[in-house]
Amino acid sequence: MTPSRWLVAIAFGGLVILAAAFWYLMGPGPLTFAGAETVQLADYKESNPTGVPAELAQSDPVSRGRYLTDAADCQTCHTREGGVPFAGGRAFKTRFGTLYSSNITPDRETGIGAWSPDDFLRAVHKGVRPGGAHLYPAFPYAAYTYIADDDVQAIWAYLRTLPAVRNPIPANDLAFPFNQRWLMGIWSGLFNPDRRFAPNVRQSPEWNRGAYVAEGLAHCGDCHTPRNALQALNNRHKFSGALTAGWRAYNITSHPVSGVGAWSDEDLAKYLATGHAANHGTASGPMGEAVDLSLSKLTPNDIRALVTYVRSIPPVASPNFPAVRNEVAGATPWSGVDMSPDSLGKEVFAAACAGCHSWTGTSPLMERATLIGSRAINDPSAVNVVQMVLNGSPAGSSSPNSMPAFGAGYSDAEIAAVANYVTARFGATASAVTPRTVAHLRTTT
DSSP: OOHHHHHHHHHHHHHHHHHHHHHHHHOOOTTGGGOSOBOOGGGOOSOOSSSSOGGGTTSOHHHHHHHHHHHTTHHHHTBOTTSOTTOBOOEEEETTEEEEOOOOSSOTTTSSTTOOHHHHHHHHHHOBOTTSOBOOTTSOHHHHTTSOHHHHHHHHHHHTTSOOOOOOOOOOEEOTTTTOTHHHHHHHHHHOOOOOOOOBTTSOHHHHHHHIIIIIISOTHHHHSOBOTTSOBOGGGTTSOEEETTEEEOOOSSOTTTSSTTSOHHHHHHHHHHSEETTTEEOOHHHHHHHHHTGGGSOHHHHHHHHHHHHTSOOOOOTTOOOOOOOOOOSSTTSSOOOTTOOHHHHHIIIIIHHHHOTTSSOSSOGGGOOTTOTTTTOTTOHHHHHHHHHOBOOBTTBOOOBOOOTTTSOHHHHHHHHHHHHHHHSSSOOOOOHHHHHHHHTTO
16 A cells, blocks of 8 residues: 555544534434424413423512522532521632632622623523623533523522622632633533523423433533543533532433432432432432422422423333342341451441441331342442431431441441441342542542
8 A cells, every 4th residue: 555545544534533523422412313303482372491491480580599499409519518598619629620619699799799690691591701701511411401590590589689709719729731710611512502591392391301301401411421532521421420519419310220210219209309219328418408498498399390301211221230129138137148258347237336226227216227128238349328427417307317427436347347248148149349539439428
């Protein structure tokens, strides 16, 4: 082959590789799976899927804005531990460094009090703040871009009623080149569709409402959908689960084993509204916060719409995730898993866990403390088990009971041992957590 032909072959191969990379990175949109039979909102003949539920339509503007703010889960991210709600400063630890959420109270110097309504709309839809600086996609503007303009303005109106809190936010601590905000403009150009929700005429009004809440306001995919190499959502595996803030957000597709396909509508609705469903487990970590500060405040009709939408997500099988085990364990410490010759896990369980969870895994104190059937206990990675032991589960409005944190009282080796013990005793497959894994998870929360 002549040199010129070699150059042509190399150039062609490079173009093929670039095209394949572009195809992989871009991927489908979050609603592509449902088909392209969509219309502009003004042309939709059924009930409007945006705004507040019909039963709240006659409420005052601030109440409507509060409902949408809750549905968008704004308080969770914009409140640091022990801080004033919406005053920002919460740290988000990523592999690229640490980001801090902004103050969205009406304070003119450290919050958004000097912003105009159009400034707020541009930030929510386009990820650009006043002055032209691009926001990092930890703020989920690629999902919020689907929120109707009127709903964004209602959220703005509600935020304006909050007390102005002076709270200077620490500077982000990101490694180069991730500390270059202008790069986020390129990211946004690739992955932010910058379009409002368009109803699908092939789907029911309830499905469209559920899609609007799930994809726009509640931005479920930001936790439950894995990401590609450029940290955009990989919707080829939509809702199939991902690691978020050191916790595992589980598969919520319609797959009967890996996902929630085998759950009843009642169980799924109860889990979303209260954070617990018998024989399935209790929401903790980021999901627990989402339930407490957002989902638990939705109306029953909106919860049913979410269930309808989630049911429609195509099934995706998660690798290495067995069928959940529902058998009750033996009633004495000597029955079941021995973990010999190392009995450390059993010793820790006896000292710290058995009183609430019991040796059978069925709590005599409260249903939420039952381990049998819990997805976290049946996850061979045991990530959420470790995080629960480390950080506990604070009581909230949707969960009056709490689990204390044991991270300060037990070593990495002890926590690894008890995680492996409970997954072996109460789950389908024993985990193999190491002290090193525990040490790493301590730094990710």
